[in-house]
Amino acid sequence: MPNNLSKDLKRYNYLVGEIDATYHEISTKLGLSDSVMRILYSICDNGTARPLQEICRLTGLSKQTINSALRKLEREGIIYLEPLSPKNKNVCLTESGKVMANQSAGQLLALENDIFASWPQEDMEKYIALTETYLLHLRARAAQIPANPACNALMSQ
Numbered sequence: 001m002p003n004n005l006s007k008d009l010k011r012y013n014y015l016v017g018e019i020d021a022t023y024h025e026i027s028t029k030l031g032l033s034d035s036v037m038r039i040l041y042s043i044c045d046n047g048t049a050r051p052l053q054e055i056c057r058l059t060g061l062s063k064q065t066i067n068s069a070l071r072k073l074e075r076e077g078i079i080y081l082e083p084l085s086p087k088n089k090n091v092c093l094t095e096s097g098k099v100m101a102n103q104s105a106g107q108l109l110a111l112e113n114d115i116f117a118s119w120p121q122e123d124m125e126k127y128i129a130l131t132e133t134y135l136l137h138l139r140a141r142a143a144q145i146p147a148n149p150a151c152n153a154l155m156s157q
Helices: 007-029 034-046 052-059 063-075 095-103 105-118 121-143 149-155
Strands: 049-051 079-085 088-093
Touching: 007 034, 034 049, 034 052, 034 063, 034 088, 034 095, 034 105, 049 052, 052 063, 052 088, 063 079, 088 095, 095 105
Parallel strands: none
Antiparallel strands: 049 088, 079 088
16 A cells, blocks of 8 residues: 655645544534534525435435434424425425524534634635635546446445
8 A cells, every 4th residue: 555645645634634523523512413413504504405415415425324314303303305306305494403403503604604704815715716626636536536346345245
């Protein structure tokens, strides 16, 4: 296994890990699992509802994890599902869900917004542009990676 990570990549990976750990800490403080927080965050970022397919894409969570979290939220009266089409549903916050989401994901969104608002506009634009460029390059290169049947076989054992 190659150990030729650049100093910058090591630093970047460390920072990404620390950011993820901080988001986990916030979720824990607010009494939510990471998956529930990510789902509520996705909904709040869009208002009070979001199509399930978008939640899957934006959170990066597995369908099984999302389904389990949604069933829990539905049992607790936080969300309800509304048909959008034969293949998609809208995940909507109930009235009590709106209160809960505002006290959790809404609080996180406000915190993030405050941080970004404190940065000079030029820095914010540069950060967003660099992040977008990184994402575009990562997607393009990821598309070139061939499937590895040997790894797939090992993982299914």
